[in-house]
Amino acid sequence: MVELKTPAEIERMRVAGRFVAQILAELRERAAVGVNLLELEQGVRERISARGAQSCYWDYAPSFGRGPFRNTVCLSVNDAVLHGLPFDYALRDGDVLSMDLALSIDSWVADAATTVVVGTAAPEDLRLVRATEEALAAAIEVALPGNRMGDISAAIYTVARDYGYPVNTEFGGHGLGRTMHEDPHVPNAGRAGRGYLLRPGLTIAIEPWFARTTDRIITDPEDGWTIRSADGSRTAHSEHTVAITEDGPSVLTAA
Numbered sequence: 001m002v003e004l005k006t007p008a009e010i011e012r013m014r015v016a017g018r019f020v021a022q023i024l025a026e027l028r029e030r031a032a033v034g035v036n037l038l039e040l041e042q043g044v045r046e047r048i049s050a051r052g053a054q055s056c057y058w059d060y061a062p063s064f065g066r067g068p069f070r071n072t073v074c075l076s077v078n079d080a081v082l083h084g085l086p087f088d089y090a091l092r093d094g095d096v097l098s099m100d101l102a103l104s105i106d107s108w109v110a111d112a113a114t115t116v117v118v119g120t121a122a123p124e125d126l127r128l129v130r131a132t133e134e135a136l137a138a139a140i141e142v143a144l145p146g147n148r149m150g151d152i153s154a155a156i157y158t159v160a161r162d163y164g165y166p167v168n169t170e171f172g173g174h175g176l177g178r179t180m181h182e183d184p185h186v187p188n189a190g191r192a193g194r195g196y197l198l199r200p201g202l203t204i205a206i207e208p209w210f211a212r213t214t215d216r217i218i219t220d221p222e223d224g225w226t227i228r229s230a231d232g233s234r235t236a237h238s239e240h241t242v243a244i245t246e247d248g249p250s251v252l253t254a255a
Helices: 007-030 037-051 123-141 149-163
Strands: 074-077 080-082 096-105 108-117 173-175 182-186 203-206 209-211 217-219 227-229 235-237 240-245 248-251
Touching (some): 037 074, 080 096, 123 203, 123 235
Antiparallel strands (some): 080 227, 203 240
C-alpha cells in the first residue's frame, strides 16, 4: 500500500535528507588513494551516532542478503554497484566508488547515493558516472503530479540507451518514508504514460545504476551481499529521495 505524506511529514524527511547529503559530501572528500573502506564506514558510524540518527542498514536482513548487514553505508568498488559490504580494502588510483546511505531521524527516512572516481579518472569511467547523474536528473524532471511511474522509468532508460548502456531491472528505486523500503517500486526501465499515478505526497527514492557492458548481475559469493556486474565491467550509481508536491518534484537529499 502506498502511503502519501503530508507537507509537514515531507519536511521531517528533508531533515534526514540534508544529513544524508552532508555525509555523502564528506565521503566524496575523504575518498582518496590509500583510504580504507573500513575507515569510511567508521566515520559514518560516528557521524550517525553523534547526530542521534539511526542507520537503516544496520541489522538489515532481507531475503536477498546473507544475514544482517551490520554496517552503516554501502561502499561498492569498480564492478560492484549495490549493497557493497565495507571490507578491508585500501582505495587505489582510478577506482570507481559508489556510496549509498540511508538513515532515519525521528523515525523519518532519507536515502541517496553518489559515485566518485578516486585519483586519476579514466574518461570512460567519468562518462559512466555522468550517465547515471543525467538519468537521475531526467527522472526527477518528470516526477510531476499527474504523470505516471513509467515516465520516470522511461526517462532513466532513455538516457542509458543514448549512452549505449544496458539497464538491469532486478533492482531499482522504491518508496520510502517511515521505513527504507515502501511501495511503489520505481523501475529503471519502463513505458511513458504507464504505471502508478504520481500524486502529491508520494516520496520515492529514484536510483539509476548502470554497468558499462551488461545488464546481468551476480551476488558476491564471499560476502553474500555485494551486487556486481556479471561480466566484471565497471558500474556507477546515483540516487536521490524525491517528494512529489503540488509545485513539482522536491529533492529531499539535496546538498
